[in-house]
Amino acid sequence: MTTKFALSLVNRRDFLLTTAAATVMAGVSMPKITFAADKVVKIGFLAPLTGEVAAWGKPGLDGCSIWADWVNADGGIKIGDDAYKVEFVAYDDEYDPGKARTGAVKLIKEDGVKFVMMLGGDPWPGVSPVSDKEKMLFSTLLPSDLTPETKLLVAPCEVHPIYNVTGVEWLAENKPDLKTAVIVAQDDSLGKPSVATYLAAFEAAGIKVLGDPIFFDPATTDFAPIMSKMLALKPDIICLDTCYADYVHPLTEQAFQQGFKGQMISCTADFYPKMVEKTSKEFMEGFIFQFPDFDDPALNAEHVNFRKPNDFFQEYVKRFGEGEWSAVSWEYASIMDLWSDAAGRAGTTDPEKVLEAMQVGGTGKQAFGEAKWWGKELFGIDNALVGLWPVVVIEDGKARIKEFKSIPAWWDKHKALMIKHMEALNQMYYQRS
Amino acid sequence: MTVELLLQTIVNATYAASYMALIAVGLVLIFGVMGVINFAHGELYMAGAYVIVALYAGSGVPFFLAVFAGLIFVGLLGLLMEYGLFRPLRENPLGGLIASIGFLLILQTVAVLGFGIRMRHVPPATQDTIVFMDGVVLTYQRLYVIVATVILLTALWLFLRKSKFGWALRACAQDREAAALQGISINQTARLAMFIGAALAGVAGALTAPLVAPTPFMGHAVIITAFIIIIVGGIGSLGGAVLAAILYAFVYTFVTTIYDGTLANIVGLLLMLIVLIVKPTGLFGAKERA
Numbered sequence: 001m002t003t004k005f006a007l008s009l010v011n012r013r014d015f016l017l018t019t020a021a022a023t024v025m026a027g028v029s030m031p032k033i034t035f036a037a038d039k040v041v042k043i044g045f046l047a048p049l050t051g052e053v054a055a056w057g058k059p060g061l062d063g064c065s066i067w068a069d070w071v072n073a074d075g076g077i078k079i080g081d082d083a084y085k086v087e088f089v090a091y092d093d094e095y096d097p098g099k100a101r102t103g104a105v106k107l108i109k110e111d112g113v114k115f116v117m118m119l120g121g122d123p124w125p126g127v128s129p130v131s132d133k134e135k136m137l138f139s140t141l142l143p144s145d146l147t148p149e150t151k152l153l154v155a156p157c158e159v160h161p162i163y164n165v166t167g168v169e170w171l172a173e174n175k176p177d178l179k180t181a182v183i184v185a186q187d188d189s190l191g192k193p194s195v196a197t198y199l200a201a202f203e204a205a206g207i208k209v210l211g212d213p214i215f216f217d218p219a220t221t222d223f224a225p226i227m228s229k230m231l232a233l234k235p236d237i238i239c240l241d242t243c244y245a246d247y248v249h250p251l252t253e254q255a256f257q258q259g260f261k262g263q264m265i266s267c268t269a270d271f272y273p274k275m276v277e278k279t280s281k282e283f284m285e286g287f288i289f290q291f292p293d294f295d296d297p298a299l300n301a302e303h304v305n306f307r308k309p310n311d312f313f314q315e316y317v318k319r320f321g322e323g324e325w326s327a328v329s330w331e332y333a334s335i336m337d338l339w340s341d342a343a344g345r346a347g348t349t350d351p352e353k354v355l356e357a358m359q360v361g362g363t364g365k366q367a368f369g370e371a372k373w374w375g376k377e378l379f380g381i382d383n384a385l386v387g388l389w390p391v392v393v394i395e396d397g398k399a400r401i402k403e404f405k406s407i408p409a410w411w412d413k414h415k416a417l418m419i420k421h422m423e424a425l426n427q428m429y430y431q432r433s
Numbered sequence: 434m435t436v437e438l439l440l441q442t443i444v445n446a447t448y449a450a451s452y453m454a455l456i457a458v459g460l461v462l463i464f465g466v467m468g469v470i471n472f473a474h475g476e477l478y479m480a481g482a483y484v485i486v487a488l489y490a491g492s493g494v495p496f497f498l499a500v501f502a503g504l505i506f507v508g509l510l511g512l513l514m515e516y517g518l519f520r521p522l523r524e525n526p527l528g529g530l531i532a533s534i535g536f537l538l539i540l541q542t543v544a545v546l547g548f549g550i551r552m553r554h555v556p557p558a559t560q561d562t563i564v565f566m567d568g569v570v571l572t573y574q575r576l577y578v579i580v581a582t583v584i585l586l587t588a589l590w591l592f593l594r595k596s597k598f599g600w601a602l603r604a605c606a607q608d609r610e611a612a613a614l615q616g617i618s619i620n621q622t623a624r625l626a627m628f629i630g631a632a633l634a635g636v637a638g639a640l641t642a643p644l645v646a647p648t649p650f651m652g653h654a655v656i657i658t659a660f661i662i663i664i665v666g667g668i669g670s671l672g673g674a675v676l677a678a679i680l681y682a683f684v685y686t687f688v689t690t691i692y693d694g695t696l697a698n699i700v701g702l703l704l705m706l707i708v709l710i711v712k713p714t715g716l717f718g719a720k721e722r723a
Contacts, residue, residue, distance in 0.1 A: 050550045051650065058550070187695060216694040219654045221645055224445040224575075225689040231568065232438040246552050249646055257562060257572045258441070274554040278643075 041077070041084040041349055043339075044107035044116035045332065046100060046127070049092035055245040055270050056119050056141070057092075059324065060332035064088050064117075066315050067333035077340040080347040086336070089113055097126025104130040104138075114349035115339050117332050120145045121189045124153075137351035139335050141328065144193040146379035147429045152351060154358065155375075155384040156338045157331045157367060159407060161194035161242055162378070163389035164267050165201040165414070166405035167288050170391040171237070171265060172205035174402075178236040178263055180208050184226060184251065185241035187215035194242035194267060196421040202239075203421075204414040210235050216247075223247070227254035240266035245326070249275055256283045265289070269394070270326040276397045287394040291327035298401035303369035303388065306334050334367040338385075341365070359383075368404060377415065378422070380429040386411075434691065437568035442690045443683075444565075448575040450682035451582035452637045456655060457662040457674040458586060459633035463511075465606035465669040466626035469519050469529035474659060475652025476540035477631045481507045481638025482647035483544055486553045489642075496558035500581075500639040507635020508628040510540075515627035520620065537652070544649035552646040578640045585633065586675060593671070602626055606669065661705045667718025677716060680704075 045064060047057030068086045076083040089111045091103030100123030107113045108130065118124065120140030131138050131152050140146075143155035143162070171178065183198050185191030195213045202209050210233040216226055230238060238255055240248050248266055255264065256279040269275065269289040276284045292299065294313035299306065306312070309330070316329055342358035343349055358364060363372050364385050371387025388404040411418070422428045434442075460474045471477075484503035488494040494502070514536060522528035561573045593599035604612035605622045613619050638647075645651065662681050666673030681701060688697035708715060 050545075054550050214693060216689075217698055219698070220694050221651070221654050222445070222449055222686075224448065225442060225686045226694065228438060228441045228445060229690045232435060232441075246646060246648070249552070249554070250644075253644075257560075258570050259562075259564070259568075271554070277556055278554065280560075 039076075039082050039084045040087050041079070041343075042087050042089050042111055042113045043336070044104075044111065044113035045088050045090040046093050046103045046107060046116050046123075047090075047119040047332075048095040048123075049090065051094050053095040053119065053121075053244060055326050056328045059320075059326040060117075060119075060328040061088065061090050062320050062324075063312075063316060063329045063331070063333040064336065066312060066319065067336050071336075071340070077344060079343050079349060086340070093118075093123045095119075095122055097123050099126075100124070101126035101130060103127075104134075104136075108134050108136050114343075115139070115351065115354070117335055119328070120155075128153075135351055137355050139339075141331055142190065143375060143379055143384040144189065144427065144432075146375055146381050146383050147432065148380035150381065150383065152355065153383060154355065156358070156364065157335050157385070159375075159384045159386045159389075160190075161197040161267060162386070162411070162418075163290055163407055164194060164197045164242075165204070165410045165418075166389045166407060167265055167267075167290055167391050168198065168201035168205050168207070169405060169410060170403055171263070171288055172207060175263065178207065180210050180233075180235045181237035181239050181265075182210050182230045182233050182235040183213040183239040183241055184230060184243070185213060185215055186218045186220075186243055186247060188218055190242050190244075191215065192425050193422065193427040196425045196427050197418065198239050198241060199421040199424075200414060200417040201410075203417050204410070207237065213241075218244075220247070223250045223254045224258070227251060227258050227260075231255075231258055231260055235262065237263045237265060240264065242267040245270040249278070252284075252287075253278050256280070263288070268327045269392075269399070271323055272394060272399060273323050273397070276394070281397045284394050284397065289392050289394075289399070290389065291399075292390050292392045292401045293325060293399050294330055296399070296401045298390070298404075301404070303404070304367070305337070305365040305369065306330060306367040307337065330367070337367075338364060372408065374408065378418070378429070435568075437566065438690065440565065440569040442686055444569065444571050444575075445690070446683040446686035448571075448578055449686055450679040451579045452641050453658060453662060453682050454586065454675045454678035455582050455633045455637035457659045457666070457678050458589065458671055459630035459637075460659050461663050461666070461669060461671055461674045462602075462626050462633075463630035464663070465671070466602055467515075467519055467523075467529075467623050468526050468609075469522075469533065470526075471514075471630070472530060472533040472656065473514065473537040473540060473652075474533075474630075474634055475654075475656030476537045477507050477510060477634040477652075478638040478655050479544060479647065479649065479652040480510055480540060481635030482555075482642040482645070482651065483548060483553075483638075484635070485555055485639045485642035486548060486647055489558075490553065490555045500636060503639030504632045504636040507638070508632035510635070511627035511629075511631025512624055514631070515623050519627070520623065523619075523623075541649045541652075548647075548649070550649065552648045554646060555643040557643040574643055578637075578644075581636065581640055585636065589629065589633075589671075598622075598625060658701075661701055664705050664715060665708045667715025670715065670717040673715055673717030 048054050049058050072085045076085045093100035093103050104127045116138045118140050120142035124145040138153045142160050185195050252275050265288040294309040299309040342354045346353040346357035359373050366385045366387045369388040371385045373382045374386045375384035376382050386407050390401045391403050392399050393402045463471045481503040484506050489499035518532040519529050557574045559573045563571045601617045601622050662677045666677030685697045688700045
């Protein structure tokens with residue numbers, strides 16, 4: 001019935017003319033590149049999506065979904081003469097080297113990804129041989145994975161834990177009356193280099209660390225004894241190092257419950273509104289950490305390279321909810337900015353050529369500003385992109401950037417201290433197995 | 434160690450002993466009466482915590498009402514396990530153990546699907562604290578756990594010693610066939626043991642939920658600790674489980690405070706090994722049965 005009705009209104013000649021005109025118009029208006037609908041570039045996301053470390057994996061994948069939607073809506077990324085839609089293929093490594101290795105093989109061999117983003121840390125040793133064999137470019141958020149042999153591993157976003165020096169430096173400049181600190185960390189590949197970094201930063205700032213750093217078993221569930229031990233030393237500052245969110249929260253609650261009145265500093269404070277809820281605004285006032293909410297007006301500064309940070313944050317909150325923002329929500333997306341830019345300039349997705357394009361001139365556009373490829377002295381290879389990093393302070397229940405500080409500037413003044421403490425904890429690249 | 438730190442450590446250890454005792458006693462009761470090692474006991478603890486997440490944190494139900502709901506809900510989960518898993522496998526203890534592992538995975542998956550993979554935040558019912566002296570503090574939230582443990586374990590003791598149902602439970606624990614010959618219903622005592630054992634784990638999870646930030650996998654650490662405790666106390670001994678929980682909690686907490694948590698884990702396992710070598714039945718295994 002519908003067909004008959006249509007044919008009664010349009011005769012054959014008109015139909016052919018209209019169709020031909022539409023085809024010509026379409027041909028004229030089509031760009032010279034093949035559009036995203038035709039070609040897809042797959043990117044591997046190999047990170048913990050479940051378990052205790054999931055807070056540094058899953059929110060990053062969520063951020064990537066926003067990044068991909070925005071990029072694909074704009075026509076994809078242009079590589080050579082073609083535009084490609086970006087598709088993320090995720091694999092949950094559960095922060096386990098064996099599972100990470102399986103995931104890496106699957107992503108490369110079965111899914112055909114052109115680049116793999118990882119959290120890094122404990123899973124990296126499982127993946128390293130796969131990277132070597134397959135000549136695949138990987139990224140890590142933890143440059144402590146870097147060694148002279150990891151030529152296809154880059155840390156282009158965060159230089160964990162080195163940026164922690166900026167928080168301590170800011171603290172010393174702004175609260176010079178605080179002179180003693182205690183450090184606590186989980187006993188693993190994230191905790192130890194971070195402890196070395198904080199030890200160096202406190203020493204550089206003239207702050208005395210009381211007792212030995214306290215390492216706890218990652219299986220710990222009751223943090224009261226640990227906090228009691230720390231408070232018995234009567235520190236001005238409690239440093240929570242790079243504890244996972246599952247530990248930062250109970251440690252902070254214990255500090256509150258056991259009556260600590262001093263300063264707290266931590267690498268991260270993921271889901272900090274919950275900490276404010278479980279303690280108080282007054283207790284959390286002045287809590288220093290290193291990862292801003294991206295609705296922060298300071299991120300609109302000219303030197304910040306992350307695109308539309310405030311919009312990104314709003315979209316993230318809209319999709320995933322209030323309080324779901326974490327330290328890594330933006331990080332993998334910012335790595336994708338660098339990779340897509342480099343792939344575009346290289347005109348190929350070939351890992352080695354993309355890496356070459358990424359590192360051309362020895363500098364790059366890190367999320368918070370112009371940065372340099374660095375790390376030879378600390379990691380044995382210049383595969384970490386380092387520059388400015390924000391110091392974030394909780395004020396009236398909300399995280400706010402107080403200042404962007406230069407990591408290279410600190411390094412130039414105090415690198416001997418950093419190397420000393422890294423060596424003491426067997427964290428230098430030539431000491432790590 | 435200063436006096437303040439010593440006293441604070443005693444306070445910390447008392448809290449730890451309390452929730453460990455609740456969990457371990459439930460595990461012992463189930464094993465004593467039914468002869469099954471319930472590997473899903475840690476997940477029953479987790480289920481109790483998630484009842485608080487859903488009712489108290491999520492729906493605004495008053496805390497103690499939510500704790501009571503947790504007790505009932507997890508007790509009913511225990512009944513479900515008894516009816517669906519352990520009864521059909523009553524003559525096959527290994528089968529029961531494996532079935533409990535399967536149920537553990539199901540509970541974890543349900544928690545993941547229902548509440549997500551990440552830790553959930555439960556605000557404390559109160560932020561009030563008791564300050565004994567400068568540097569020695571006990572929060573009311575922890576006090577609730579200690580008081581509830583004392584009340585529940587006393588009630589359980591009275592129930593086992595003074596009621597006919599309690600005698601039936603103890604009779605089954607001592608010799609199930611002889612108890613059946615005396616007219617005691619094995620099914621009924623098994624149901625009762627499962628309900629009470631599971632409910633104790635559930636109430637422990639519910640009461641500690643604001644203190645631990647529940648995750649679907651929170652049962653892992655708990656079940657290992659509970660096994661150490663019941664081995665040290667003597668498998669099947671309720672009194673032994675309570676005393677072993679106190680011993681373990683004090684040793685663990687003091688070693689953590691003086692040295693570190695990793696060493697505390699080693700010392701806890703050494704404690705178990707020493708007891709197994711010196712007295713393989715556990716501290717109270719041979720003398721006292723449920």
